[in-house]
Amino acid sequence: MLLHGEIMARRKLLLLLKPFDVHPLRHSDSFSGISNSNIKILRHLDNRIQVHKDAISFCQEVLQRKSVEWETMVHNDLSRPIRDVDLVVTVGGDGTLLKASHFMDDSIPLVGVNSDPTQVDEVEQFRDEFDATRSAGYLCAASVQNFEQVLDEILNKRARPSQISRISIRVNSHLLHSHALNDLLIAHSCPATLSRFSFRLKGNGESCGSLVNCRSSGLRVSTAAGSTAAMLSAGGFVMPILSKDLQYMVREPILPRGASSGVMHGCVKSDQTMEIAWSTEDSFAYIDGSHAAHPIRTGDIIELSSKAPVLNIFLPPHFLSANEPAAKL
Structure with missing residues (x-):
């Protein structure tokens, strides 16, 4: 009783x-x-x-x-x-x-x-x-x-x-089970190897800007919670903890002479998706540091958004x- x-x-x-x-x-x-x-x-x-x-x-x-x-x-x-x-x-x-x-x-x-x-x-x-x-x-x-x-x-x-917010990650339209709480790093398995990729932002399936072609040491995308971690150390900015936006930064980009680095760092709004076309073999999507890693190959299309379950x-x-x-x- x-x-x-x-x-x-x-x-x-x-x-x-x-x-x-x-x-x-x-x-x-x-x-x-x-x-x-x-x-x-x-x-x-x-x-x-x-x-x-x-x-x-x-x-x-x-x-x-x-x-x-x-x-x-x-x-x-x-x-x-x-x-x-x-x-x-x-x-x-x-x-x-x-x-x-x-x-x-x-x-x-x-x-x-x-x-x-x-x-x-x-x-x-x-x-x-x-x-x-x-x-x-x-x-x-x-x-x-x-x-x-x-x-x-x-x-x-x-x-x-x-x-x-957490990051929803799709590779070739396949939704990964792990959602990034802090950040996502996409890079070659050897940190000294050059990564080649292109990306654009989309809203409601339509392009929100020009295609950005990159040669760099990889791409980092963070949530608001992760904006005080590696993103901040790399020169990013702190976001309000309850923000639904994501922050991205191309790591150590190789820029043509006279080119602007402005498009290499920015935000993916809560109603947008970042679509990345990867052109480097032996790469990984590192989710929250070393907690999870998903292999990425040449030709893979990666879609990132804040539409993961909170x-x-x-x-x-x-x-x-x-x-x-x-x-x-």
């Missing part, structure tokens, strides 16, 4: 974890012959593993106190679409969240827990010795400090997810301004 106030149907959660062995543990007795500087690096990596494990234990302890059913899975074990849960909680960083997104449609919301946030003081302490940066957790709404609060907001429906994700509060229609945690 249900107690007063008990939910009739218990919420089901999937706790998806970054693997434990990203940086294999080293024992102190194996440090013989290693320089003091390298020992500091190894101890830093060991600490990262322990912090991640502690974060997992903490999240599991919180879930044990809630009226939910949940199971744990390491993200490397994902092989089929995520179904039959009410919420996916990733524990790791943006990489774990990206991996989860490739197995999700728009029917299940997602919240990320940054298990190993960067510590500013630590980065400063070791800045002349090594890079002590930990996990950015750019899209993660929670850490161990606020996980229970964020989870309660979600379970009690005081927060709702934001709908962020990802319903609970975002960190700093993303959400007053004029963006999403609830703040």
